[in-house]
Amino acid sequence: NAGVTQTPKFRILKIGQSMTLQCAQDMNHNYMYWYRQDPGMGLKLIYYSVGAGITDKGEVPNGYNVSRSTTEDFPLRLELAAPSQTSVYFCASSYQVGRYNQPQHFGDGTRLSIL
């Protein structure tokens, strides 16, 4: 089972460039999430989606955009890369039924450097 797959694994961008981080899951999970992890810190939620066509902001959404056209895919877009966006980005998914929160499953991350 592939689980949650993120591409690319590494990327270096110049300030002002744009790029899309890809995330796909094959577990038929309805919820998907994007987090960033800065050195020595826990994960902070950027955006999340409760199903295809529905997205919402997390704790640190500024500078990012997302879309969810299918259940499987949840890409994260950086429009104008800034040095503050240098981080490790993790995509996660879970299956939520009603008010019962199921554990999230994570991809291996995308390491992004903005120079």
Add this chain to the structure above:
Amino acid sequence: GQQLNQSPQSMFIQEGEDVSMNCTSSSIFNTWLWYKQDPGEGPVLLIALYKAGELTSNGRLTAQFGITRKDSFLNISASIPSDVGIYFCAGHPLGGGSQGNLIFGKGTKLSVKP
């Protein structure tokens, strides 16, 4: 925003030692999760706790959901070298809504004693 205070921040272990770490919050959580992250990889779920007072084991790992619903601990018995890594507590806060939002602690880094 809501925060989880995880301690210790780091610790050194010798093979065979027992390890304990904990997580506390000023607000109530209705789920507690413990993840382990190895270098270059994403967090991997170790144990999930859903009820106050629940004590759950996964091999040499044992975790408990505190009675007050504001804390949780993780114990590792008879540690082995592959236990090194960063351990994160995470929780779903009460009233956190339907988004399944997870709040993460800052992690406990486990290293081998030189």
